[in-house]
Amino acid sequence: FIQLDGVTKSYRLGEHVVTPLHEVTLEVEKGEFLVLLGPSGSGKSTLLNLIAGIDRPDSGRVVVDGTDITQLSRKKAADWRAETVGYVFQDYSLVPVLTAYENVEIPLWLFSMSRAERHRRVATALEAVGLSDRHGHLPRQLSGGQQQRVAIARAIVADPSVIVADEPTGNLDVDSAGDVLHLLARLRAERGKTLVMVTHDTRAVERGTRALQLDKGQLHAMAEVSR
């Protein structure tokens, strides 16, 4: 369903070159819950950005549900992403001048649906992350974990077939984190979504169908995920 084929990505800063991904190959089945682990700075966010079509590799291909997204124009890639992918950013990337409600509503603007239907979906998403009573707050009027939960609600509101989550519970207490994992697992089970998650939360690893470790530019299967 998602294939990465010999994908390489480098950054150059003056003379100093960083290559977080070197000839990476990966196959993700439809409906999988893939957990991605690895040291800080190893390239996990870089990899998620390639899967979601937010970034392009220097070489190699990224194919999702038969579409080679590395061949799409910027405009087509953006449309594809809006229809296919829900992304929870590591830094949330909320719009500072919009309320929680308006931030969650943004992905729905691209679809033709009635205002009532849009409202219903935003309200459902906010309720699913426990933030119905914070809908009118701006991001700076929310706690760190509340901002993270708004980002999660925004990622699920348009009912995307692929959810890419970059450390979605990093700022949540044990109970809120458990609720989020339960929500994502339930969406996958009920609606057949494919879930790719970067995390260092061991309980998320336990719920995954498979765990991979990124290290020195390469993906490795994890023989044993108990620590």
Place this chain on the structure above:
Amino acid sequence: FIQLDGVTKSYRLGEHVVTPLHEVTLEVEKGEFLVLLGPSGSGKSTLLNLIAGIDRPDSGRVVVDGTDITQLSRKKAADWRAETVGYVFQDYSLVPVLTAYENVEIPLWLFSMSRAERHRRVATALEAVGLSDRHGHLPRQLSGGQQQRVAIARAIVADPSVIVADEPTGNLDVDSAGDVLHLLARLRAERGKTLVMVTHDTRAVERGTRALQLDKGQLHAMAEVSR
């Protein structure tokens, strides 16, 4: 060493009032490692901002090492904070147009020291968090966990007597998180620093001298911290 006396803080948004801290009283001994836990949105960051003098309570007093910081003018409070507190923000609050090195250097500008000495301290702090080879990167050229580590380096570089850390390992893998906890615990042991940390990392709880839970505007001792 740090006393909060009947501290209350509220926010009002139109007709809706949120009171994360209600008549909170707290005593922290010099050299303690206090761990603060609680649900997302409960008021932990609000409490840390009051302890660090970044914010003022609506009522009540905050006294640190004999100084009632709630009575200081804005200017004096800022000077006091620069000399006394190292703060790791939940969202890092790095300056986007400055490199990792320059971000870590900022707290040292307020002290009269030679350029060589400033350089020595910044280099030591960056090395302590494993980022010597990223000193020239801008925040957007760093991974989430690397940005978090720059924020930690900045909080320790001026050798403050109080370190306030708001979820300092939220975006770090298990090993990097362990290194950071070890670093902070070592600074406290070797240099007698007082450490107040918000976290949901159970290993940080184990290293603390005391753990408190914030819930419904009140602090509670935690009878049992094993989970």
